Amino acid sequence: MKNLMRFSLSIALLCAVVFGFGAISATAVEAASKKAIVVTSFGTTFDDQRRDSIESVENKIKTGFPDYEVRRAFTSKIVMKRLAERGIYVDSLEQALEKLRQEGYKEVVVQPTLFTPGEEYDNKIVAVVHQYAHAFDKLVVGRPAVTFTGAHGTPNDYAIAAKALKTQLPVLQLADRAVVFMGHGSPNHVNPVYSRLQEQLDAAGANAVIGVVEPTGPTIEDVQASLKERGVKRVILMPLMVVAGDHANNDMAGDEEDSWKNILLADGYQVSVYVHGLGENAAFQDIYVQHVRDAVYGNYQKAHHGSKK
Known part of the structure; x- marks a missing residue:
């Protein structure tokens, strides 16, 4: 009888160890697979334009990348302040990246909805991304709508x-x-x-x-x-x-x-x-989807700077 009890206890312990490691492995796999896209816009206080332009781009990206969490960030402090006064809260890019870091995301793409690279892109997007360069296993920046000229x-x-x-x-x-x-x-x-x-x-x-x-x-x-x-x-x-x-x-x-x-x-x-x-133009929405895809797969990285892999 004692031998039977010892055998049963051994089996129970073995199951606990096996299933315990299984749970840890599943958690590790889940953490490693957490991927996000932060669609980053200047922002607007016009409600219809947030819906018709910014949200339309975001939704097209969500459709194109169903395995990614898609989140919104604005760069204009004035816009975010005015929206907050109306009870509408939007994260800055810093806040969005910090939340993703704390939530254990490993791969992040920051896709600006800017029309062209310039001071806004360099100072408020690329510079912020560089601050978080070591917070993720992979952190890349997509390019604005018009960037490449077809060279190289x-x-x-x-x-x-x-x-x-x-x-x-x-x-x-x-x-x-x-x-x-x-x-x-x-x-x-x-x-x-x-x-x-x-x-x-x-x-x-x-x-x-x-x-x-x-x-x-x-x-x-x-x-x-x-x-x-x-x-x-x-x-x-x-x-x-x-x-x-x-x-x-x-x-x-x-x-x-x-x-x-x-x-x-x-x-x-x-x-x-x-x-x-x-942003209301479906063809322009497709441009941003393609630029996210280029960032995810590392296309043209030698020509486009501002990423950490």
Whole structure:
């Protein structure tokens, strides 16, 4: 009887050890497989644009990467503060990464919804990611919408973006009117992104002119000169931004005398406005999905910096 009891106890202990190690192994595997994508945007206080533009991009990425946890982060402290005053809380990129670290995530992709690389990308995204370089087994940054020029075997992001714009505005092909795109621009230097994209739009036969808000140009005066050369009288204004936020609603389409709409009206143009962000464009959403994919698989890493693997 005692021998039987000893045998039963041994079996019980063996099962406990086996199943115990099994549980630990399963936990370890689960921890190692925890992967996340932080979709990082400047942010907006416009509720419809958070839903129609930012959330639309996020949802497309969720669909494309069902094995990843997809989270939101904003970079604008002013936007986050104003939203918090209304009871809407959005993490900064630092907060989002810290939460993922504490929750045991091992692989993280930070995908900005920026249109172009610049100061916002360098200072508020890449710099923050570098601070967390040793917090994860793999931490990579996806590139903004237009980054590569097609050199050295990289995709031509400008040609892809021009094609995506044409899907959103079929009137780009009409000769009797021009689409004027308002970009943000860079505050301290001329950003070559806009001239490169202008070249692609011209090559694609799109009757479009790009200007930017920042005085570094191309300015609204440059836009006026281009419209005069093209000889059109009908103009459609559209933001060249992922979100149709403050710049689009006020600087572009506002009722103030110095809005682009009123400047062009005073010039004698028939002006209509298309206040929709690029994030509403399914083809632009696909661009960000592809850029996440490139980051996940390490495509073009020699050409695109800002990652730790």
